[in-house]
Amino acid sequence: MKKLILIGRVAAGKTTLTQALKGEQISYCKTQYIHYHDTIIDTPGEYTEVHALGAALALYAYEADIVGVVISADEPFCVFSPGIASLVNREVVGICTGIDKPTANVPQVTRWLKLLGCTKIFYISSYTGEGLDEIIAYLREPSDAPDARPV
Ligand SMILES: Nc1nc2c(ncn2[C@@H]2O[C@H](COP(=O)(O)OP(=O)(O)O)[C@@H](O)[C@H]2O)c(=O)[nH]1
Numbered sequence: 001m002k003k004l005i006l007i008g009r010v011a012a013g014k015t016t017l018t019q020a021l022k023g024e025q026i027s028y029c030k031t032q033y034i035h036y037h038d039t040i041i042d043t044p045g046e047y048t049e050v051h052a053l054g055a056a057l058a059l060y061a062y063e064a065d066i067v068g069v070v071i072s073a074d075e076p077f078c079v080f081s082p083g084i085a086s087l088v089n090r091e092v093v094g095i096c097t098g099i100d101k102p103t104a105n106v107p108q109v110t111r112w113l114k115l116l117g118c119t120k121i122f123y124i125s126s127y128t129g130e131g132l133d134e135i136i137a138y139l140r141e142p143s144d145a146p147d148a149r150p151v
């Protein structure tokens with residue numbers, strides 16, 4: 001499958017999404033360092049929020065085929081600058097997580113992700129499973145089995 005790196009603020013839902021995509025049981029676990037799986041690279045939110053750590057994301061982006069910018073549907077502001085998708089020669093997709101939350105503001109997050117230059121936007125609830133199949137299908141390569149999923 002194509003390799004996807006997940007970047008986004010602390011508590012954006014990257015690790016929960018990683019667990020959901022891999023079919024694992026959801027259990028909270030603070031991400032302390034970059035977790036390098038076969039299909040998914042899960043990064044700590046601090047790497048997005050702290051300027052000095054951002055260079056690590058740039059380097060790891062080149063280990064991936066697709067960069068997934070993760071923003072939770074109830075985030076109050078966007079930490080990413082407009083147009084950042086053009087800074088990396090990888091496809092950059094938006095992933096709006098937590099669409100099941102009562103305080104979700106999906107239109108707002110959609111506007112932010114479009115402003116960053118995301119080519120495609122996925123709408124996800126890692127809790128209900130909504131939207132997971134679309135991402136998994138997107139990551140499949142032509143040579144993969146039709147039911148292949150991230151490992
Ligand atoms: N309701 C809801 N909560 C979520 C969802 N995804 C993550 N969360 C919760 O948001 C919190 C932060 O998630 P986590 O995956 O650790 O964020 P990370 O810092 O980006 O890795 C946890 O308490 C999760 O249970 C979702 O799709 N729906």
Ligand SMILES: [Mg+2]
Pocket residue numbers: 014015016029030031042043044045
């Ligand atoms: Mg995490």
